[in-house]
Amino acid sequence: MNAAAAYAPLNFTLTGRTALVTGAARGIGHAIAVALGHCGARVALADLDPQAAERAAELLRAQGIEAIGVGVDVAEEQQVQAMVTQVERLFGGVDILVNNAGIVSTAPLLELTTAEWNRVMAIDLNSVFFCVKAVLPGMMDRRAGRIINIASVAGKRGGGLLGNSCYAAAKGAVIALTKGLAREAGPFDITVNAVSPALTDTEMTSVLAPQARAQVLAQMPLGRAGTPRDIAAAVCFLASAEAGFVTGEIMDVDGGFMRD
């Protein structure tokens, strides 16, 4: 490395980049969209309800961020393709894809219907395949891109208190998919990583009984639940040019929950 490069300040800005965040109307996805926007990216906020997606985008525009809302059911491949086509038309090629949309199912496995199993797999896992399939060819042509999947500690440890085994299986598969894709996309200078949160305060976890919540928090050295902003900060790092040598990484952002 030459002296100029060695002393150049680190640059985490995303100016000129287009980011697509799924499940961005609220919670972790919304915080990620805001944070990427504050780093300079143009942001497409995708969510199931088009009006909620548009309201969320309006909140970013009020902060001076270039943003659009897009309605999509990420479990539907054709809708995903249409979403990417719309984003590319308005904002240009997707440079940063954040696969965040997800649902949790809390039923014990023996009480789970096949329909519910399939719905969790469709939204938490198949969606990642569909979104990647839609953006990867453009990233490969441009020989640049960042794909960031939101996994979960449940995908590493299994279910139980952390959501049921079905949710854990879907997130475990997202982790494996992240590692495999990192190998396939690496030769095109595209990185593929995952952020793996533990209990984070959002609408998803608001259903957790106080006792169960306290039990989870007791296993976290930092003794508190995550905030959507905690997760967004990790995503911004992975989206930046400075994370160009990080791929196939499953980054725990979990208050120390996964430490031995």
Ligand SMILES: NC(=O)c1ccc[n+]([C@@H]2O[C@H](COP(=O)([O-])OP(=O)(O)OC[C@H]3O[C@@H](n4cnc5c(N)ncnc54)[C@H](O)[C@@H]3O)[C@@H](O)[C@H]2O)c1
């Ligand atoms: N909250 C946690 O403790 C926690 C922990 C680990 C991982 N996660 C993961 O983080 C991600 C975000 O979770 P959250 O806590 O913000 O959840 P949330 O329920 O608050 O928000 C999820 C968002 O995804 C959207 N969504 C759901 N199904 C969709 C679909 N089919 N198509 C498009 N959008 C859809 C919802 O409308 C909502 O806006 C999820 O993948 C979740 O599994 C959450």
Ligand SMILES: CC(C)C1=CC=C(C(=O)O)[C@@H](O)[C@H]1O
């Ligand atoms: C709703 C509750 C059972 C829950 C959802 C998701 C989690 C995760 O880690 O992915 C859990 O923290 C869990 O509390």
